Amino acid sequence: xxxxxxxxxxxxxxxxxxxxxCNHSTISGNEYVYWYRQIHSQGPQYIIHGLKxxxxxEMASLIITExxxxxxLILPHATLRDTAVYYCIPTNSGGSxxxxxxxxxxxxTVNP
Amino acid sequence: xxxxxxxxxxxxxxxxxxxxxxCSPISGHRSVSWYQQTPGQGLQFLFxxxxxxxxxxxxxxxxxxxxQFSNSRSEMNVSTLELGDSALYLCASSRGQVGYEQxxxxxxxxxxx
Numbered sequence: 382x383x384x385x386x387x388x389x390x391x392x393x394x395x396x397x398x399x400x401x402x403c404n405h406s407t408i409s410g411n412e413y414v415y416w417y418r419q420i421h422s423q424g425p426q427y428i429i430h431g432l433k434x435x436x437x438x439e440m441a442s443l444i445i446t447e448x449x450x451x452x453x454l455i456l457p458h459a460t461l462r463d464t465a466v467y468y469c470i471p472t473n474s475g476g477s478x479x480x481x482x483x484x485x486x487x488x489x490t491v492n493p
Numbered sequence: 494x495x496x497x498x499x500x501x502x503x504x505x506x507x508x509x510x511x512x513x514x515x516c517s518p519i520s521g522h523r524s525v526s527w528y529q530q531t532p533g534q535g536l537q538f539l540f541x542x543x544x545x546x547x548x549x550x551x552x553x554x555x556x557x558x559x560x561q562f563s564n565s566r567s568e569m570n571v572s573t574l575e576l577g578d579s580a581l582y583l584c585a586s587s588r589g590q591v592g593y594e595q596x597x598x599x600x601x602x603x604x605x606x
Contacts, residue, residue, distance in 0.1 A: 480538045
């Protein structure tokens with residue numbers, strides 16, 4: 382599995398966009414980039430994933446650089462309920478290696 | 494659609510005992526994964542089952558085992574409990590194929606005294 386580097390913590394003002402970076406320079410060609418978040422004392426929640434192209438869903442947008450060595454998760458209008466630890470997880474998500482390897486993630490604190 | 498359910502939600506056991514945790518996946522999901530979360534080690538992968546077969550296993554001692562039934566429900570067992578087994582045990586279900594996301598349950602909080 383590719384190693385990831387994420388900031389330990391970030392702050393964001395409520396209503397503003399939160400941009401969470403992730404470096405995954407050792408990602409292999411068949412690895413997707415998944416983003417999950419964990420709100421305190423709850424199970425992790427899937428946010429979004431992508432392989433090469435940028436992706437958007439109702440929760441967030443995912444921007445993957447052309448060389449695939451880094452990505453950015455964008456929460457367009459952060460709310461207090463978005464305060465959580467965000468995990469960037471490259472995984473090939475298939476076959477005998479199907480698992481998620483969680484790092485330490487980024488604690489995003491959304492302030493009023 | 495009902496989410497992933499885990500039972501029990503909280504459990505207190507004594508060192509040396511064994512424990513069985515249960516997970517019911519989302520309907521239609523054939524893959525169930527188990528994770529352990531502790532303050533010191535974070536979220537760690539235990540094992541994953543797909544159609545009753547263990548496809549992958551994390552780096553945990555043999556005291557940790559699991560199984561999956563034909564209806565995709567899964568159980569994990571920890572024998573000879575140690576204090577260090579105190580953790581939040583999370584179950585996740587998925588369609589189990591490339592490109593599909595995992596959905597996590599609320600977890601079982603195990604305390605070993």
